[in-house]
Amino acid sequence: MLKVFVLGGPVMIPLLLCSIFALAIGIERLWYLSRGRIDTDDLLEDIKLSLGQGKVLEAMQTAKKARGPVAAVLAAGIAHYDRDREEIKEHMQAVGQEEIFKMERRMSGLDVIVMMAPLLGILGTVTGIIKSFNVMAALEGVQQAAAISSGIAEALITTAAGLIIAIPTMALTAYLNGIINAQVADLNKRGTELLNVLDSRGEF
Numbered sequence: 001m002l003k004v005f006v007l008g009g010p011v012m013i014p015l016l017l018c019s020i021f022a023l024a025i026g027i028e029r030l031w032y033l034s035r036g037r038i039d040t041d042d043l044l045e046d047i048k049l050s051l052g053q054g055k056v057l058e059a060m061q062t063a064k065k066a067r068g069p070v071a072a073v074l075a076a077g078i079a080h081y082d083r084d085r086e087e088i089k090e091h092m093q094a095v096g097q098e099e100i101f102k103m104e105r106r107m108s109g110l111d112v113i114v115m116m117a118p119l120l121g122i123l124g125t126v127t128g129i130i131k132s133f134n135v136m137a138a139l140e141g142v143q144q145a146a147a148i149s150s151g152i153a154e155a156l157i158t159t160a161a162g163l164i165i166a167i168p169t170m171a172l173t174a175y176l177n178g179i180i181n182a183q184v185a186d187l188n189k190r191g192t193e194l195l196n197v198l199d200s201r202g203e204f
Contacts, residue, residue, distance in 0.1 A: 008157035009131075011124035015117060015161045022113045022169045025106050026176070033103065033179045036068030040190050047074060048197055056081055069099035069183055070190050077194045085199055092191050099187065103180045110173045114166050121162020128155025 008015075043066050050059035056078065063075035076095040080088050129152075 117165040124158020125155040
C-alpha cells in the first residue's frame with residue numbers, strides 16, 4: 001500500500017487528506033443524525049396526552065427530555081402555548097431553521113471533497129504524463145522504459161485514487177442528505193400537528 005502511495009507522487013498527499021476528512025465528517029454526521037432519530041409518533045402522543053390533561057409543564061418536560069430536531073421544535077411551540085397561532089409558528093420556525101442548520105453542518109465539506117478528489121486525480125494524471133514525456137526527451141534505452149512506466153503509474157494511480165475517494169463520498173453524502181430530508185419532513189409534519197392541537201385545546 002505504501003509502495004502504491006509513493007508511486008502516485010506528491011498529489012497523493014492531498015488525496016490522502018481528502019479521504020481522512022471525508023471519513024471523519026461522515027462518521028461525525030452519522031453519529032449526530034442517528035442521535036436525533038426517535039419515534040416522533042410516541043413523542044407527540046405523550047405531549048398530546050399531557051396537554052389534554054392541562055399539564056403544560058409535563059408536556060414541556062417530555063419534549064425537552066427527547067433528543068432531536070422534532071423534540072426541539074415541539075418544545076419551542078409548547079413554551080409559547082399561550083400566544084396566538086402565528087406567534088407560536090414563528091418561534092417554532094426559528095428553532096426549526098436552527099435545527100436544520102445543525103443537521104446540514106459540514107455537509108458542504110463532503111460536497112467539496114466529491115468535487116475535489118477527481119480533479120486532484122486528473123492533476124496527478126497530467127503531472128504523471130508530463131513526467132513521462134520529460135523522460136522520453138532526456139533518456140534512451142532500457143532505463144527510459146522503466147522511467148516512463150513510473151510516470152504512467154503515477155498518472156493512473158492518482159486517477160484511480162481520486163475516483164475511489166469521490167464515489168463512496170458521493171454515496172455517503174446522498175445517504176446523509178436522505179436522512180436530513182426525512183427529518184426535515186417529519187419536523188414540519190409534527191410541528192403542524194402540534195399547532196393544530198394547541199388551537200383545538202384553547203387555554204390550558
